[in-house]
Amino acid sequence: MATSSRIGLAIVAVLAVASAVAFAACGSSTTSEEVSSSTDAPAQKHPQAFAWLHPAPPPGSWHVSTLPNGKAQLAFPASWGSIVTDPGTRSAAIHSAHGGRLAGYLNATPQQGDETLADWSSFRLEHNQEEGDTNVKLVAAADNLMFRGGHGSCVIDDYRSSSGHQYREIACIVAGTNATTVVVGAAPPQDWHSQSPSLERAISAFKT
C-alpha cells in the first residue's frame, strides 16, 4: 500500500513538472511572435531612441522645399538633391559616390489614409508590409513628440523592400496648426551611421 502510494505520488510529480514546462514553453512562444507582429506594435517602445529630436530651423546652408499644398516644409542638406515622387509630395536623396546606390532618403507627404497619431506605429509597419516590404521589424516608437509648430508620433523600423534592399527608417506623423503631414527619413543599414545625423536633423527641422 505504501509503495503504491509512493509510485502514485511520483507519477503526479512528473505530470506536474511536464505541465509547468509545457506552460512555460507556450508563454515564451507567444511572446516571440508578438514581437514580430506589426499589429501589436506599441505606441511607446524605447522612446529614448528619439532623444535627438530637438525642433529647430535647419542650418542656413540647407535647401528648404515647400509641399505643393503650402502646408509643410522639408529641409535637406545642400549635398542632397530633390527627386521626383508622387504629386503633392516632396522628396530628397543622396547617392553613394560609387554605383549611385541610394544612401539617404527624405520624404514629406500630406496625410493620405487612415493613419493617425494614436495608431501610427502599428499603421506604419502594417502599411510597409502591404507595400511588399518584408522582415518589417519595429525598433522604437514614441508619441507626444514635439515638432516645429506641432506634435507627432514617430517610429523607427527596419524592413526589406520588394527589390531586396534593406532600409532603416524614421517615420513620423506630425499634426501642425494647418495640416497633418508625414515625414520619412531612410537609409540602408550600411549608410545609417553616416546618414542618420542628416535624417534626424531634417526631421527636427520639419515644419507643418
Place this chain on the structure above:
Amino acid sequence: MRKSRLLAATVAVVAALAFAAAGCGGGSSSSSTMPTSAPAASASGSGGSSSSSSTAGIPQNNGGDHDSDNNGGPSDGDGNI
C-alpha cells in the same frame, strides 16, 4: 485517506495540463505572423489610385509615377499603397 489525496492531486495536475494545452492553442491561433511579400505595384494605367482606405489620395501612377516605394525603394509617407 491517502487514496483520496492522491486522486485530488491527479485531478489538479490533469486540469493544469488541459489549461496549458488550451493556452498554447489559443496563442497559436491568435498570434499574427508576417504576411508573405506582396508584389510591388506595377499598374501601367495613369491616374488610378490603389488606395483601399483613402478618401483623397495622391494619384499612384505606375504604382506611384515611378515612386520609390512602389519600385523597391524606401517607403514614402503616403498612407496608401
